[in-house]
Amino acid sequence: MTALDDLKEELVTANHILANERVLDSFGHISVRHPDEPGHFLLSRARAPQLAVTGDIMEFTLDGEIVGAASGKPYSERFIHGAIYEARPDVLAVVHNHSPNVVPFTVTRQRMRPIMHMCGPIGGDIPNWDIRQKFGDTNLLVTSMEIGRDFATTLGSNTVALMRGHGSTVVGRSVRDVVFTSVYMELNAEMLIKALSMGEVTYLSDGEIAAITKGRAGFTFERGWENWCRRVGRPYVAQDWNMGEGFSKTDG
Numbered sequence: 001m002t003a004l005d006d007l008k009e010e011l012v013t014a015n016h017i018l019a020n021e022r023v024l025d026s027f028g029h030i031s032v033r034h035p036d037e038p039g040h041f042l043l044s045r046a047r048a049p050q051l052a053v054t055g056d057i058m059e060f061t062l063d064g065e066i067v068g069a070a071s072g073k074p075y076s077e078r079f080i081h082g083a084i085y086e087a088r089p090d091v092l093a094v095v096h097n098h099s100p101n102v103v104p105f106t107v108t109r110q111r112m113r114p115i116m117h118m119c120g121p122i123g124g125d126i127p128n129w130d131i132r133q134k135f136g137d138t139n140l141l142v143t144s145m146e147i148g149r150d151f152a153t154t155l156g157s158n159t160v161a162l163m164r165g166h167g168s169t170v171v172g173r174s175v176r177d178v179v180f181t182s183v184y185m186e187l188n189a190e191m192l193i194k195a196l197s198m199g200e201v202t203y204l205s206d207g208e209i210a211a212i213t214k215g216r217a218g219f220t221f222e223r224g225w226e227n228w229c230r231r232v233g234r235p236y237v238a239q240d241w242n243m244g245e246g247f248s249k250t251d252g
Ligand SMILES: [Zn+2]
Pocket: 028, 077, 096, 097, 098, 141, 166, 167
């Protein structure tokens, strides 16, 4: 197995986890930047994520062109991924989802903001992109680089951006990072809807969000990843993490 093969396995595992944790259903997708070719990324062929296998993983240029053999029809919304990798050299993995508890926050004035410590890294100021502002009446899908670049502009330097009437997109520095944030964004949305029905909500402060985001480290990702792997019957492969400076004190 090469490092690239290992990364494809990781991506397949991530597909299954995100579907099992309700971030993705039959739709939505996760990509990772190619480790040797920063101008390329890896993404499954258009298929329900829970069903993805290693042979489904395809390689694309940032413009969404297929590199090498095609295992099938590509996702029509692959431009979300390419446009973000183009705009954000720091981003190594992207999840685009229609997370069911997140969507209500895309169509109301109710702001999405973290209320629980595990959810802090979604960020305190989450933009909501509306495709209609620039492109008028569409089917709401990001089906070109022009639309993808407009979305990437709204995302800016944030970790998450909502997409009105559609879903959201989450970015990270690794597959495990972006999966973790995506799972906890959906949970934050679910908890926030419940909290709002009970009365006035106390959100995390900007200082708390910064402290949590800074403290989240490999150990935290590993603890979630191992559990989620078991839940979908995929092998857990431990990644090195630093018990020293980067040790997370935020995972409880
Ligand atoms: Zn979508």
